[in-house]
Amino acid sequence: MSQQVKISDETSKVVIQQTISPIDASVYVTRHLADTEQVSACVKRASQAFKGADTGWKQTSLERRKALCQSAIDILVSHKEEIAQELSWMMGRPVRYGAGELAGVAERSEYMIGVCEQALADIECEDKPGFTRYIKREALGVVLVIAPWNYPYLTAINAIIPALLAGNCVILKHSAQTPLCAERLFQAFEQAGLPEGVFQYLHMSHENTASLIADNRISYVAFTGSVFGGEMVEKAALGRFIGVGLELGGKDPAYVRQDADIDKAVEALVDGAFFNSGQSCCGIERIYVHHSVYQEFVTKAVALTKQYKLGRADDKRVTLGPLVRREAADFVRGQIQEALAQGAVAHIDESQFEWSQAGSAYLAPQILTHVDHQMRLMTEESFGPVVGIMSVSGDDEALELMNDSDFGLTASIFTQDIEKGIELGECVETGTFFLNRCDYLDPALAWTGVKQSGRGCTLSQLGFESFTRPKSFHIKHG
Incomplete structure (x- = not known):
C-alpha cells in the first residue's frame, strides 16, 4: 500500500509518498x-x-x-x-x-x-x-x-x-x-x-x-x-x-457448455481467476457450468488450484504472490466469510497454503460452490484470488446470469460448437467476448467496456x- 506523510519546517510543508511493499510491509519507495x-x-x-x-x-x-x-x-x-x-x-x-x-x-x-x-x-x-x-x-x-x-x-x-x-x-x-x-x-x-x-x-x-x-x-x-x-x-x-x-472494474463471467473441452476450460479459467492473485479487471470472477459437466469441472478446477504455490513474490518458485495490501486481502476474506455464512461451500483448505494468514496480504486461492446472486461474492468485484462456480440448466439461464451484473468488461464461453458460441456471444452484454479463452487483450481488438466497466x-x-x-x-x- 502507499501512504502520504507531511514533513513541516518553519518555511514549508513537504509531502512525501511512501510505497509499502506487500512482500514484507517495508517501505520500498519514497518520493516527494x-x-x-x-x-x-x-x-x-x-x-x-x-x-x-x-x-x-x-x-x-x-x-x-x-x-x-x-x-x-x-x-x-x-x-x-x-x-x-x-x-x-x-x-x-x-x-x-x-x-x-x-x-x-x-x-x-x-x-x-x-x-x-x-x-x-x-x-x-x-x-x-x-x-x-x-x-x-x-x-x-x-x-x-x-x-x-x-x-x-x-x-x-x-x-x-x-x-x-x-x-x-x-x-x-x-x-x-x-x-x-x-x-x-x-x-x-x-x-x-x-x-x-x-x-x-x-x-x-x-x-x-x-x-x-x-x-x-x-x-x-x-x-x-x-x-x-x-x-x-x-x-x-x-x-x-x-x-x-x-x-x-469488472465482474467477468464465464460459461462452460455441456460440449466444452473440460480440461482446456479448467486450465484457462483457473488461470484467468488466479493469475496476478486475481487482481485483474478482466479476471474471471464467476463461472457458470452446465449441470451435466458441473461436477467434473469443479473437481478438476479444485485439483489444479491446489497446485499453486503461495509465497513471497521475489521467490522464483512462487506462482501466487500476496495481494497488493492487507486491506485488499481482508476485503476478499470478508466476501468469502459472508458467502459461507449464507450457505456457500469452500473447496480449498486454507491451511494447506502456509503463507496464508489472517490479517496479512497473503491469501490462499479459493473456489466456492453453492453460491448465488444474493451473495456479494457473485455481484461485487472481488479483485482477489476467489471464484464462485454455479451449476446452470442451459444456455438461457447462463445468459441471464452472465448479464445480471453492473459490469460488462469481458465474458467467455467455452464450447466446441463455434457457430452456437458466437450466437450466444451476440447476447452477452460485454465489451469483449471470448470463445474458448479468457483474460487476454489482443491489441488488434478494441478494449472497451459497458455499464460500470x-x-x-x-x-x-x-x-x-x-x-x-x-x-x-x-x-x-x-
Missing part, C-alpha cells in the same frame, strides 16, 4: 509529491512542446514519432529483469511473471506503431466538381494518463503510445503503489530522444490530480482504475467538455480516435 507550482510548470512545458512553431511535437512527422516510440519501447524492454524485480516488490506479482508484462508492452506498442498510418490517415470524400473535401485527424494537445498498479506498464502503454503517435504530449500520473513505473517510462523516452516536455510524469496527491484535470491546458484524460476513481475523474472534469476515457476505447485502430479530433477541409476551386 509535486506541489502546485511544479504541476503548473509541467503542464506549461507540455503545452509549449505541443504547439512550438515549426518544432512542436504536433508538427513532427509521423515517421519520426514512430521511430522515437519504437526506440523507447526497445529501451524499456531491455530492462525487463530489473523491472520484474521492482514489480514484485511494489505490487506483489511473482517475479517469474514480471518479464511477461514487458513482452505485452512490446506486442501492443509494435501493433499500434504498425497501424498508426492507416488509423491517422485523412478521410477523403467522394469527388465533387469544383471542390476538394477531406477530414484530418488532429491531435488534441496535452493528454493526462492516470494509470493503476495492477498491470502498471500495460495499462499505461495502451494510452501513451497512441496519444504520442497522434501528435499529443503526455503527462503520466501513475499509482502511488507503482511510482517507479512512471520513472522507468520517462527514462526510456528520454533516452530515445523525445523532445523536452513531450512525455513527462508527476507524482501527485489526489487533490493536485483533480486540479490538473480541471486545468484548461489538459485536453483529454485517460483513466484506468476503480469505479469510485472514475467518478472522481468525471467530477473533476465537469463542465470542461473534454474527452474522458474510463477503463474501470466504463466508456471509451483503447487499442485497435479505433483506439486512436480518442486522441484526435476531426477537422474538416472544404475547399472551393475557382
Whole structure:
C-alpha cells in the first residue's frame, strides 16, 4: 500500500509518498509529491512542446514519432529483469511473471506503431466538381494518463503510445503503489530522444490530480482504475467538455457448455481467476457450468488450484504472490466469510497454503460452490484470488446470469460448437467476448467496456480516435 506523510519546517510543508511493499510491509519507495507550482510548470512545458512553431511535437512527422516510440519501447524492454524485480516488490506479482508484462508492452506498442498510418490517415470524400473535401485527424494537445498498479506498464502503454503517435504530449500520473513505473517510462523516452516536455510524469496527491484535470491546458484524460476513481475523474472534469476515457472494474463471467473441452476450460479459467492473485479487471470472477459437466469441472478446477504455490513474490518458485495490501486481502476474506455464512461451500483448505494468514496480504486461492446472486461474492468485484462456480440448466439461464451484473468488461464461453458460441456471444452484454479463452487483450481488438466497466476505447485502430479530433477541409476551386 502507499501512504502520504507531511514533513513541516518553519518555511514549508513537504509531502512525501511512501510505497509499502506487500512482500514484507517495508517501505520500498519514497518520493516527494509535486506541489502546485511544479504541476503548473509541467503542464506549461507540455503545452509549449505541443504547439512550438515549426518544432512542436504536433508538427513532427509521423515517421519520426514512430521511430522515437519504437526506440523507447526497445529501451524499456531491455530492462525487463530489473523491472520484474521492482514489480514484485511494489505490487506483489511473482517475479517469474514480471518479464511477461514487458513482452505485452512490446506486442501492443509494435501493433499500434504498425497501424498508426492507416488509423491517422485523412478521410477523403467522394469527388465533387469544383471542390476538394477531406477530414484530418488532429491531435488534441496535452493528454493526462492516470494509470493503476495492477498491470502498471500495460495499462499505461495502451494510452501513451497512441496519444504520442497522434501528435499529443503526455503527462503520466501513475499509482502511488507503482511510482517507479512512471520513472522507468520517462527514462526510456528520454533516452530515445523525445523532445523536452513531450512525455513527462508527476507524482501527485489526489487533490493536485483533480486540479490538473480541471486545468484548461489538459485536453483529454485517460483513466484506468476503480469505479469510485472514475467518478472522481468525471467530477473533476465537469463542465470542461473534454474527452474522458474510463477503463474501470469488472465482474467477468464465464460459461462452460455441456460440449466444452473440460480440461482446456479448467486450465484457462483457473488461470484467468488466479493469475496476478486475481487482481485483474478482466479476471474471471464467476463461472457458470452446465449441470451435466458441473461436477467434473469443479473437481478438476479444485485439483489444479491446489497446485499453486503461495509465497513471497521475489521467490522464483512462487506462482501466487500476496495481494497488493492487507486491506485488499481482508476485503476478499470478508466476501468469502459472508458467502459461507449464507450457505456457500469452500473447496480449498486454507491451511494447506502456509503463507496464508489472517490479517496479512497473503491469501490462499479459493473456489466456492453453492453460491448465488444474493451473495456479494457473485455481484461485487472481488479483485482477489476467489471464484464462485454455479451449476446452470442451459444456455438461457447462463445468459441471464452472465448479464445480471453492473459490469460488462469481458465474458467467455467455452464450447466446441463455434457457430452456437458466437450466437450466444451476440447476447452477452460485454465489451469483449471470448470463445474458448479468457483474460487476454489482443491489441488488434478494441478494449472497451459497458455499464460500470466504463466508456471509451483503447487499442485497435479505433483506439486512436480518442486522441484526435476531426477537422474538416472544404475547399472551393475557382
